[in-house]
Amino acid sequence: MTATEMLQIIGESGQTVGDHETDLTPDELVAMYEAMVRTRGLDERMINLQRQGRIGFYVPSTGEEAAQVGSGTVLLKDDWLYPSYRMPGTLLMRGVPLRDMIANCYGNEADNCFGRQMPVHYSFAKQNIVSISSPIGTHIIQATGTAMAQKLRGTKEITAAFFGDGGTSSNDFHSGLNFAGVWKVPCLFICSNNQWAISVPIEKQTASETLAQKAVAYGMPGVRVDGNDVLAVYKAVKEAAELARSGGGPSLLELMTYRRGPHSSSDDPTRYRGNQADEWLTRDPILRFRKYLERQDLWTDKKEKEATERIKNECNALVKEIEKLPNPTTESLFTDVYANVPPHLREQYKHLVETEGEGHEPDPDAAFPL
Amino acid sequence: MAEITIVQAVNDALKEEMTRDDDVVVLGEDVGVNGGVFRCTADLHEMFGDDRVIDTPLSESGIIGAAIGMSLYGLKAVPEIQFSDFIWPAFDQITSELAKFRYRSGGQFTCPVVIRTPYGGGIRGGHYHSQSPEVYFTHTSGLVVVVPSDAYDAKGLLKAAIRSPDPVLFLEPKKIYRAPKMEVPDDDYVVEIGKAxxxxxxxxxxxxxxxxxxxxxxxxxxxxxxxxxxxxxxxxxxxxxxxxxxxxxxxxxxxxxxxxxxxxxxxxxxxxxxxxxxxxxxxxxxxxxxxxxxxxxxxxxxxxxxxxxxxxxxxxxxxxxxxx
CATH class of the missing domain: 3.40.50.920 (Rossmann fold)
Structure with missing residues (x-):
């Protein structure tokens, strides 16, 4: 494929189009589908909790499940990931416990980051998932650095950086891809072009015909893929990963998709795009893959119901357990700033406890604005 | 005991730490074959090769961002920003990324990068080659900020910074880079960070x-x-x-x-x-x-x-x- 054509394997009715040979077994195909269902189930539950005021913030990924799961299927255990904040599906596929993700959204004692970040800014070192950043694009060059380290150490590992269409305008998209091209590092730059950066549409983001073609200027392959087609995403990411792993250097992938929901729980997309998202309901990536599996007798209504119920029940049980846990300790405000707590922070902590005590209840009226 | 300048002290510290620890990597603009515009990285390229002494593309944000990614993985990146006046494109990477990784990840990720950069006036450098940017960084929680004033400290503090588990901004006073000279022990030593x-x-x-x-x-x-x-x-x-x-x-x-x-x-x-x-x-x-x-x-x-x-x-x- 080129940077202006678009790779597709499953058509919108679930029929195969073009080259549809896949190395995935029926079990693997079903596992991918279930991961997509789990991703949506988690998102729906978390948005619901946010609407009820039980968690402060959330970033849904509805409509982008194929991009997340297709990529997640390819990456190996030792590979490093620099995710964006809109890809819980990939994280779940890496083996991140659902409990840890929900705990992060509550930011309480169970959160592995001690509630230091807003929900969805996950860090999972065990799975080589680097701490997610809000400022757009900063992680792209960091991924290049990690891939350089992998190359210098002579490993077979690769690094993947994930970002949206808005991210391609950031300065560190440029530095990240430029450095990666020059250094020929094993890094995948995976752009989910969901066509909106909060309220700014793609045509206000770039005058390039496609985002994939930007790769040409950095001396690496650029591939445009139907991002709502999980098998096309899998195939393209796999080819890029194999190239990187064999010393062939980085690639840029543009996964064409659509952000069906709001940018975040704080955003109202009807203000800037009316009901445009409705047009994408029929192009739903889960629906499409389900039709594909049904055509091959790999999926049934009964299995669908079971999978949906399973994730719902898992979420509910975890929410029930996590919700009642207390806040992180006041002490955790002062640790991890440095490897050891320096004297001035010790003094500030001591003064805080002496003058105000340990207990500090959050402001119930606080809400994060857009 | 040898009588050396701050430039030589920095150079010696880098050589010694790169010899001691294979994970130490130097990167930046003109740090390789050219040995740095102030010669602080002289001979390193010849001694340690392309893989560990890396001439980067011209982007400060890129240099620091890449150094962060290397250090998250386990290398010890020692990037050079050619003049501290050029550090601003990397400000976001330094203040919100480098300085915050340990905290924001609950201690799961650390990136103890040591950023070396010459600062200050006295070389007829005008606005773009003379600034003293320290307070922009001393205001940033998570960063260690070190400023040596002579060759002994430059060597001992830089070696301590490279061995530190925290990210360090190492500001080198370029007005006194080459004079006066000072006697510095040949033996391995460090100067403790955090002591006046x-x-x-x-x-x-x-x-x-x-x-x-x-x-x-x-x-x-x-x-x-x-x-x-x-x-x-x-x-x-x-x-x-x-x-x-x-x-x-x-x-x-x-x-x-x-x-x-x-x-x-x-x-x-x-x-x-x-x-x-x-x-x-x-x-x-x-x-x-x-x-x-x-x-x-x-x-x-x-x-x-x-x-x-x-x-x-x-x-x-x-x-x-x-x-x-």
Whole structure:
């Protein structure tokens, strides 16, 4: 494929189009589908909790499940990931416990980051998932650095950086891809072009015909893929990963998709795009893959119901357990700033406890604005 | 013992640490074959090769971002920013990324990058080659900020910074890069981060200084001595974490404080020193604190000698606190 054509394997009715040979077994195909269902189930539950005021913030990924799961299927255990904040599906596929993700959204004692970040800014070192950043694009060059380290150490590992269409305008998209091209590092730059950066549409983001073609200027392959087609995403990411792993250097992938929901729980997309998202309901990536599996007798209504119920029940049980846990300790405000707590922070902590005590209840009226 | 400059001290520290630890990697603009525009990375490329001494594309944000990614993975990246005046494109990477990884990840990720960069005036460099940016970074939680004032400390502090588990901004005073020379032991040694040094013991007043201003403080004390005033010079060496104990101990002894910095005065590092003394030792003070600093103007080219604090200007401040 080129940077202006678009790779597709499953058509919108679930029929195969073009080259549809896949190395995935029926079990693997079903596992991918279930991961997509789990991703949506988690998102729906978390948005619901946010609407009820039980968690402060959330970033849904509805409509982008194929991009997340297709990529997640390819990456190996030792590979490093620099995710964006809109890809819980990939994280779940890496083996991140659902409990840890929900705990992060509550930011309480169970959160592995001690509630230091807003929900969805996950860090999972065990799975080589680097701490997610809000400022757009900063992680792209960091991924290049990690891939350089992998190359210098002579490993077979690769690094993947994930970002949206808005991210391609950031300065560190440029530095990240430029450095990666020059250094020929094993890094995948995976752009989910969901066509909106909060309220700014793609045509206000770039005058390039496609985002994939930007790769040409950095001396690496650029591939445009139907991002709502999980098998096309899998195939393209796999080819890029194999190239990187064999010393062939980085690639840029543009996964064409659509952000069906709001940018975040704080955003109202009807203000800037009316009901445009409705047009994408029929192009739903889960629906499409389900039709594909049904055509091959790999999926049934009964299995669908079971999978949906399973994730719902898992979420509910975890929410029930996590919700009642207390806040992180006041002490955790002062640790991890440095490897050891320096004297001035010790003094500030001591003064805080002496003058105000340990207990500090959050402001119930606080809400994060857009 | 060899008599060396700060440039040689930095170069020696890099060579020794790169020899000691294969994970230490140097990267930046012109650091490779050219050995750095100030020669701080001379010979490294020849000794350690392309993989560990990396000439990068021209992007400061890229250099620091890549260094972060390398260090998250386990390498010890020591990037050079050619002049600290060029550091601003990397400000986001330094303040919100580098300095915050440990905290924001609950201690799961660390990236103890050591950023070396020459700072300060005195080389006829004008606005783009003379700035003193320290307070933009001392205000940033999670960063260690170190400023050596001589060759012994430059070597010992840089080696300590490279072995530190925290990210360090290492500001090198380029005015005194090549002079004076100083005897430095050949043996491996480090200078502890977070400790100030008394450069001149005195009883009548304290001057705080760091980097290239330490020698100005020393010269001013010589002039003050002619008037019979015995000054103490406290070289801060590390700005964060600050050695508050030494500061308080010195002003408790002398009761008078002149702070000296070449960076602009308003919200300068001396403002913090003054506030700490005001909060913790106001009852021992016998005169108001005087700040000697650069002006709150951009750094000039032709009138650099007027802009930069010099011994006579410091002496005026000393005279004010001594005759209050």
């Amino acid at each position: 040094a008394v450069r001149r013991e005195g009883t009548d007043f304290t001057i705080t200084a760091y980097g290239a201003m330490v020698e100005v403080a020393m010269a001013a004390c010589e002039k003050a001595a002619e008037k019979g005033w015995n000054g103490e010079v406290l070289d801060l060496r590390t700005l964060v974490p600050l050695d508050e104990e030494s500061l308080i101990a010195s002003v408790t002894k002398t009761g008078r404080l002149v702070t000296l910095q070449e960076a602009p005065k308003f919200c300068g590092f001396s403002s913090e020193l003054s506030a700490i003394v005001a909060e913790k030792a106001i009852d021992v003070m016998e005169a108001p604190i005087k700040r000697v600093a650069g002006f709150d103007t951009p750094f000039p080219y032709t009138l650099e000698h007027v802009y930069m604090p010099h011994a006579d200007r410091v002496l005026n401040a000393i005279t004010e606190v001594m005759t209050y």
